[in-house]
């Protein structure tokens with residue numbers, strides 16, 4: 511097999527070419543993400559450790575949806591897994607391909623709203639810190655749960671997983687800043703797209719799909735953002751990815767305004783959430 515063949519599209523996702531528009535919002539930039547983000551990868555790595563992926567679980571086939579720059583894909587492949595990874599951002603997929611050069615992985619541009627995963631194919635299905643960017647998560651959850659092979663694991667991590675009754679002060683506060691005259695026009699091509707998927711609703715969906723719930727965690731502390739500077743850096747690389755594309759370094763001014771109002775309103779609750787389940 512040539513190295514190029516490692517990157518041939520597999521037949522289990524709807525792949526998009528660079529010229530085919532995937533979403534109206536600007537896409538995440540791998541260099542920004544890599545510069546400010548280690549905590550999310552570490553959290554994902556630990557979740558997989560909790561089910562023995564790095565120790566006693568026999569390697570098989572895995573897919574990482576919203577794989578970003580491919581750190582988890584690489585770790586899995588180096589541990590003996592055959593890994594498919596996809597992400598809506600071409601920049602992220604290119605970075606992941608570079609990182610995983612020579613490893614048994616297939617990485618492709620694919621919008622998680624248009625997945626076409628092979629049913630019951632993967633012993634491990636992961637999606638970390640992505641589904642809160644999807645307005646309607648159900649079609650994606652359907653694809654993810656269907657893709658797990660009997661006895662296989664599903665690992666989901668996402669932000670904004672608070673109970674519905676708690677509302678969504680984080681998004682509402684950010685929206686207030688985005689709507690300020692100084693920002694409204696500049697952000698018209700990068701609107702706030704952050705969605706609330708309560709843990710209990712995701713859990714109910716996964717349970718109904720014939721999974722045993724192994725564990726859930728709420729309000730996980732994800733590394734990064736321990737001081738104002740690193741918080742700004744982490745937000746720039748993760749939460750404000752689209753806005754960074756359109757504003758460049760001015761995004762830091764936007765982030766500062768957002769942080770100020772979030773602190774005033776006591777609305778800086780990210781509600782990082784995790785669910786791990788096993789198909790019966």
Ligand SMILES: C[S@@+](CC[C@H](N)C(=O)[O-])C[C@H]1O[C@@H](n2cnc3c(N)ncnc32)[C@H](O)[C@@H]1O
Nearest residue numbers: 538576577578597598599621622638639640643
């Ligand atoms: C916070 S990063 C997480 C990356 C990686 N999973 C990790 O844990 O480091 C979110 C990723 O989701 C991707 N993403 C956002 N919307 C998406 C969509 N509709 N379909 C697929 N990927 C999407 C972004 O491009 C970005 O790479």
